[in-house]
Amino acid sequence: MNSSQTRLTLILLLSPFLLWLGLLVIIPHIDMFFLSIREKVAPRTYETSLANYAEFFTEPFYWNTLARTAFMSILATVLTLIIAFPVAYYIAKMLRGKTKSILFLLCLLPFWVSELVRTFGWMILLRETGVISSSLQWLGLIDGPIEFLYNDVTVMMGLIYTSMLFMVVPLVSTLDSLDDSLIEAGYDLGGSKLSILKEIVIPHSMPGIISGCIVVFMLTLGNYLTPILLGGKSSMWFTGQIYTQFITRFNWELGAAFCFLLLIVSSTIVWLGLKLSGQTLASTVAKS
């Protein structure tokens, strides 16, 4: 293939890539950035200023919401990891053959169902007139109906539920690659369950843990549906706040500033996580 032909094909392949990313991702974000740094001083006249960002920091409700969202996301990530690890270990190391692949596919099941449907399922289970409340009354364990929805524990549970897949899959694949004989050797040399877990299994599965955590964290932070539906009006989720600014209040400037604040918080925490673990974004995100 001669070089001018190569150049031509390269340009032919590069242009859809650049058009797609440029027009749909990069330029919109740049535009949104400019929107976030302008301030309405009079009808249809604007000035460049950081007023929108200043408003975020002066209004405690806003930054409380962001801090709360970030904190809950980190907590959800840690809990997801703790819950998923034994399951992933069971699938990867305790099972063989058909059962193994069936259980693994079962873990992927929620992914095949819309998040809306899943959340709807939890609402049917947990609301005042829901399945759990009625069952408990029927069993005589409680006297009146109980509302399980609209509290932080429920939101947390819903977030963990949604994220589970993205934790289990990378964990199973790294644990799968751990040679059984390493565990056997650990036993042979007199290790206890705990020490083998700490010194062999967890160090080996670190890449999977990191990539799972990062993906789960990003997804949780950007989640909208679960906190809004399970947490209700008082859920104080930052994406909900963004939606309010844009759609309800029609204050696009402030909303755009919020978007950037969320992106900054998200990338800072992800960057810290990557730095601490010595991995790259490409290796983690591309895997899932």
Added chain:
Amino acid sequence: MSCDLECQHLVKQFDKFTAVDDVSFSIPKGSFFSILGPSGCGKTTLLRMIAGFYEPTSGDIKIKGKSVLSTPPNKRPVNLVFQHLALFPMMSVAENIAYGLRRRKVAKAEIDQRVKDSLERIGLPDAGSKRIDQLSGGQKQRIAIARCMILNPSVLLLDEPLGALDLKLREHMKVELKQLQSQFDTTFVYITHDQSEALVMSDQVAVMNHGRFEQVGTPQELYYEPQTPFVADFVGESNHWEATVSVQDSQRTTLTTTSGLSIQTQTTSNLEIGQTVNIYLRPESITLGQEQTTADNQLQASVKSVLFDGAKSRAIMTNNDAEEIIVSLPQTGEFSDLKAGDKLSLSWRADIAKVFTNQA
């Protein structure tokens, strides 16, 4: 003499590195030509230039007398059997063989007929509907060749096609390839780093090293008359010693190796007293056992160890702690109970050892 393929002063450089360095040769019609050389010497690069996948840095390639440098690979009358065969896994055997004909827009009925003929020719008449992964290694080999031969190329290029096969099958395929070649009566250019493949199958062999051809000749010429130390070393096995010229007359030259073994060789014009030379002596040219008063070289040696390898068994001998000499053991039964410490007499003819001056 009509030549199917002719290369003139071919050079290929990758950045600063010269992979093929001024190679010229021509191959007569219908012959089996092998290029033999160690890994990384530039064989594949040379072949890919002939096939058109690389553009030569300089030089010319002629097929049937016409330069093909400006012809793209899909139009050149040469076909290539790839190192790992490159059979298309998403097609059946018959579709694989028909691929080239379909590209030439040959009529369906004719394609079917020719594919059928070709499958019969390679002895796999029922394999047409099979998938590639249902074939054995040797069958794949034949399909890959049939896929090229159905296009009647002027030259068929084969890049170490036996490399992926196991030893037994390789021995078998050597014979079969040679038969296929005479059946199709097409020029084969065969690349290998296995000297036995080259020697068994070829009419002509080129020995390649560091991008250059060291010697081109029949297998016998390469074996008996190596022109360079590299060829002497690479084709067949040799004892190799460094020595200096100590005595010389019109018939005989006496060489003394670094540890004091003295060896008689035939006098050649280019040697002077005191010069350092390299001596190559094949283990199988040494006669073991009886005292032979007529032999030019004669010495007593003791067995250091026996390397049993069936027909290729050898013994390592030493002579008063001087040079080690590797000797082939004829499997006539005579030496079957040879063991370390046994003493034997060794002898060989003066003209059988090859001597090269250092700068050669």
Added chain:
Amino acid sequence: MLPTIPRSNRYNWSYQLYIFLFFVYLIAPLVVVASFAFNDSLFPSLPWKGFTWDWFINDTQPKLGLFHDRSLMNGIGVSFFVACCVTGLSIAIGTSNAFLFERYEFRFKQFAYILLLLPLVIPGVILGISILVFSNTLANGVEDHIGWDLEFLRPGLLLVVLGQFAFITTIATLVISARLKKFDRSLEEAAYNLGASRFEVLRTITLPYLRPAMLGAGVVAFLMSFENFNTTLMLVGSDAPLTIAMYDRLKEGSTPVLNAVSLFLMLGSALLALISILVQKEK
């Protein structure tokens, strides 16, 4: 810690109980959604009033079944249309991107690869909003300067398609690249050597090899588009795709018709899953 290593019974038992509870947690909401689609009651809740198909086929209020519910059926149609557009677009661009990243060297390739992954990192809500903002800027700019009102730049199906396409393309690219990476280049050279033109090589060798990955990426793309909520919510106009229609209905207070449509979605997904498994088998 391995099945071959003996463990105490209690340990075994509690580990298996944990796994069991985990799967109950995983599946419970799905089972509940599906089963209440058949409850002969106006609310998707206990008590169980008996089995019925009404929520699929009944044609009168208040028990209007799914197949007669105009807005939900319309939502399915819209979602289907959007998903088809997004799937087609993202497979096309995904394939082209895969070739770009696997076959060519260019300056800033590393950087471009990071950019490629960006849409997966940006939350869907923000991705949707940014496109909304940009298209609005464009539309207003055109209106102010030329005086045309470009209707297609206002929230609506085109923006929904573009918004979903923005991030689904990345996924398609990753899936197709993974297979292209495994491709043996000598197959292409062999075809070329046998007389095929560059285009024929692509058509007869490379694309057939990529087909399972393209189909797989297509299934994933279709599903993600059909199920997408976050990005769509920001860009939707008057034609509501199914998830948005369901969400509106959910806020009003739901009847089991929502369960019916959910079940319908699950069956659709199962069908797609089956297709993708068959495709996997093929390669």
